Structure formats: structure tokens, C-alpha cells
Amino acid sequence: MISPDFQLDGLGRRPRIVVAMSGGVDSSVVAALAAQSGAEVIGITLQLYDHGAAVGRAGSCCAGRDIRDARAVADRLGIAHYVIDKESSFRETVIDRFADEYVAGRTPIPCVRCNMGVKFTDLLGLSRELGGDCLATGHYVRRVMGEDGAELHRAIDPARDQSYFLFATTRAQLDYLRFPLGGLPKAEVRALAADLGLGVAAKPDSQDICFVPDGDYAGLVARMRPEADVPGDIVDLQGRVIGRHRGILRYTVGQRRGIEIGGSPEPLYVIRVDAEAHRLVVGPRAALAVGSAALSEVNWLGGAIRPGAPLTAKVRSLAKPVPATFDGTRVFFASPEYGVAPGQAAVLYDGDRVLGGGWIESAAPALAEAA
Known part of the structure; x- marks a missing residue:
């Protein structure tokens, strides 16, 4: 059975699918599903760290060992595989910015910046240069066709849903991207990997912040910006x-x-x-209770913004969406929300559909708004 994400009709030729291969089980299964569709498949792995320093790094992503794992999967599937050096771009647009945000008193989300930059901008450009008809990734979200085109929806498995980290995906990117794992639970993905004989079937998941494998964010920032510590x-x-x-x-x-x-x-x-x-x-x-938050760099995927229309908002990756309204620049919470931090994102939903979101610049205390 061909994944609906890979039914590329009307081309008049054999489709060419480019797969972002991080070396983990998710992207490896995506590559296998793409190959099963009968399309020509090209795997691309981004090298984001110095190869020598990253070979033994556990819980990372796009490091030395991951590159070897991605290449081994590509060899087993019989597909082409390329490794692209994006270390400098990743450091400038993700790691350096991560440190600067902490110095500025903000709480950054580097995974979103990575998706906005090296993954969904640089990688998408490379995919087009290779003649790809689409770029497939192992993210747990769903691309659903609606009346006005492709929509971004939450994954079926709420424990794996990554829609919060993809709120900045543009309409043009969404037209080209494919997410075949959004309708599958993680256990089924691992079972598929095992059935296909992929060596990464039991490989642990990478950490949320891949370049801080020990979880010591403050220690990393202190080393990078000692004058601020x-x-x-x-x-x-x-x-x-x-x-x-x-x-x-x-x-x-x-x-x-x-x-x-x-x-x-x-x-x-x-x-x-x-x-x-x-x-x-x-x-x-x-005193943490917040009534509203001002957003910047708003990316909107949901059609015309209707101020006052009911929706839900998620202000942290692990938070539950809460009832809210949005006027285009500010999100208003139906009940006081806690822990709203500048530098995090507010992602807005209509049911399972991602309407858009933006970066939290400031928050207004609930008591002040009530007064």
C-alpha cells in the first residue's frame, strides 16, 4: 500500500522523492515507505556538527554516528544518499542565536529555528535543485488537503505530535513537504523498521535540543558567552x-x-x-498569571484571521492547548495562563488544525488586564 503522501499523480513520469534522513528510525522508515511507492528516492543528511567531535555523541541528531546510520539505511534500500555540510549555517542561525536569546533574558526554542532555517529552507532548496517532486521528513504531523489547499494538522499520536515546532512552516513549504508518519503511532513505526530489517529499529530517539545532549543549557551558554554569566x-x-x-x-x-x-x-x-x-x-x-501575550513574526496558515473567533493556544511544547482568541498580533487567554515566557512560541489551533503562531515578545499580567 502506497502512503497517500506519496501519491504524486499527474506527473507523466516516475516521481522523484527526496527524503531528509537524520539517521534515526523515523526518517529511515520514511525513506523505506518512499522506496516502496516505486518512486526514485534520494536521501539527504545534513552534517550539523564537526564530524570528529560528534561521532560518539549520544542522543544527538545529524552527528557523525547518525550520518553512518543514514548511509547504512540508504544502502539497504538501494537509494542514493548525499551528506551536505551545514555546520556553519547551523551554528550561526541556531546555536549562536540560542545563546544570544538566553543572554537577552528570553527562553529560546532552537528546534523551531532549525526547522525555519537549515531544514525547511536550505534542505528544501537542495531538494528542488535535485529535481525532487516533494521533500519528505519524519516529523509527526499531518498534511491534510482542505478546500484552500494543504493544511497542517496535529499527529494522530498526541504523545509524538510535533506541530508546535512546525508552526512557522509557510504555505509554499507545506505545498512541497510530505509527512507520512503523522497518522502512525511510534510503536508501529518501530515495528515497520524491524520488519524492513533496518538497523536503526531500536535506536533511541534524539533529544529535543540535539546540540545539548547532557541537558546543561546554562553551561553551554556560559561557555559561549562567559561575559554574561x-x-x-x-x-x-x-x-x-x-x-x-x-x-x-x-x-x-x-x-x-x-x-x-x-x-x-x-x-x-x-x-x-x-x-x-x-x-x-x-x-x-x-503573579505568573497572564491574560494575553503579544506575538512577533506571526506565520498564519488558517485563512482570514477572525478577531474574537474561538480557538486554542499552546504556549509551551509540553503544555495543553487552552481556549483563546487572536486579533492578529495578540493572543487573549480565556482563563489566566501560567509560565508564559518571552522567546517561546504561541501556536494557535482550530481543533487539530494548526492555524499559525508567533514568537512571544511580552505578556500582560491577568490582574493588570482585569483592572
């Missing part, structure tokens, strides 16, 4: 100094861990990161 004041909501922090790189909005203030009658959370003054503003959890 200095202690500063912790102040309460009235601006009174109540303690010291170890460097704003180590804190984000909503964080409680690491704020050691004696004598407080209730737990304290980071309410705001003031990068200019190099201080943290802390307060009780109630």
Missing part, C-alpha cells in the same frame, strides 16, 4: 532586593528551582528576567 540581584515585585542569583542564563520565567530566599511565607517563582538590569524579579505563583 555573572551574579546579580533578586528583587520582589516591589523592586526590593531580597537575594542574589548565579547568573540570568540559569533562569527562565516560571522557574522555582534555584531561588533560595529564606523567610518567604510561600514559594517564589521567576516572574520576569530583567536582562538590562541583570536581575530576576520573583513573586508568588499568582
Whole structure:
């Protein structure tokens, strides 16, 4: 059975499918499904790290071992495979920006920037240069044809859904992209890999932030921007100094861990990161309540924006979508939302359909809006 994503009718010739192969089980199964469709298949792997330093890195993506795994899968499937060096571009557009965002007191999402840049811009351009009729990836989202063209929808498996990270996908990109795994649970994908004899069938999933395999984001940023890793004041909501922090790189909005203030009658959370003054503003959890958030770089896939129309908004990758409305630049939450951090994304949905989203620039406290 041919995946609906690979039914490329009306070409009058054998289709050519380019597959983004990261070396993991998901993209390997996509390559196998594409080959089963009878199309000519070309695999492309991006090298995003120095080969020598990345060979043994566990839990990464597009590193040395992953390149070898992708090549082995391509050889087994009998398809062409190319490795493209994008290390410099990845460092400039993703890693450097990640560090600069933390220095600015924001909480970045490098996976979205990677998809916006080297994966869905550079890779898509390479795919077209190779004469590909589409570019297929192993992302867990669905491309659904609607009345006005291709739509982006959540994956069937909610535990694997990656739509939050793909909100910036443009209409033109969506026309060309294919996501054949969006309708499958992860267990079935691994079973397919095993049935096909792919050596990556049991390979662990890569981490969300591939270039920080040990999870020490602050440590990475401190090494890259040591001049910004200095202690500063912790102040309460009235601006009174109540303690010291170890460097704003180590804190984000909503964080409680690491704020050691004696004598407080209730737990304290980071309410705001003031990068200019190099201080943290802390307060009780109630002070985290947000009524609305202003967005920048809004990407809209849902047709005409109807201010006040009910939809749902997701403000963190692991958060549940909550009822909201949108006026084109600001999202308004039906009930106070917590932990809304500048630098994160607000992604907007109509049911399972991704309407669009943007980067959170600022948030208005719920109490202030009520007043």
C-alpha cells in the first residue's frame, strides 16, 4: 500500500522523492515507505556538527554516528544518499542565536529555528535543485488537503505530535513537504523498521535540543558567552532586593528551582528576567498569571484571521492547548495562563488544525488586564 503522501499523480513520469534522513528510525522508515511507492528516492543528511567531535555523541541528531546510520539505511534500500555540510549555517542561525536569546533574558526554542532555517529552507532548496517532486521528513504531523489547499494538522499520536515546532512552516513549504508518519503511532513505526530489517529499529530517539545532549543549557551558554554569566540581584515585585542569583542564563520565567530566599511565607517563582538590569524579579505563583501575550513574526496558515473567533493556544511544547482568541498580533487567554515566557512560541489551533503562531515578545499580567 502506497502512503497517500506519496501519491504524486499527474506527473507523466516516475516521481522523484527526496527524503531528509537524520539517521534515526523515523526518517529511515520514511525513506523505506518512499522506496516502496516505486518512486526514485534520494536521501539527504545534513552534517550539523564537526564530524570528529560528534561521532560518539549520544542522543544527538545529524552527528557523525547518525550520518553512518543514514548511509547504512540508504544502502539497504538501494537509494542514493548525499551528506551536505551545514555546520556553519547551523551554528550561526541556531546555536549562536540560542545563546544570544538566553543572554537577552528570553527562553529560546532552537528546534523551531532549525526547522525555519537549515531544514525547511536550505534542505528544501537542495531538494528542488535535485529535481525532487516533494521533500519528505519524519516529523509527526499531518498534511491534510482542505478546500484552500494543504493544511497542517496535529499527529494522530498526541504523545509524538510535533506541530508546535512546525508552526512557522509557510504555505509554499507545506505545498512541497510530505509527512507520512503523522497518522502512525511510534510503536508501529518501530515495528515497520524491524520488519524492513533496518538497523536503526531500536535506536533511541534524539533529544529535543540535539546540540545539548547532557541537558546543561546554562553551561553551554556560559561557555559561549562567559561575559554574561555573572551574579546579580533578586528583587520582589516591589523592586526590593531580597537575594542574589548565579547568573540570568540559569533562569527562565516560571522557574522555582534555584531561588533560595529564606523567610518567604510561600514559594517564589521567576516572574520576569530583567536582562538590562541583570536581575530576576520573583513573586508568588499568582503573579505568573497572564491574560494575553503579544506575538512577533506571526506565520498564519488558517485563512482570514477572525478577531474574537474561538480557538486554542499552546504556549509551551509540553503544555495543553487552552481556549483563546487572536486579533492578529495578540493572543487573549480565556482563563489566566501560567509560565508564559518571552522567546517561546504561541501556536494557535482550530481543533487539530494548526492555524499559525508567533514568537512571544511580552505578556500582560491577568490582574493588570482585569483592572
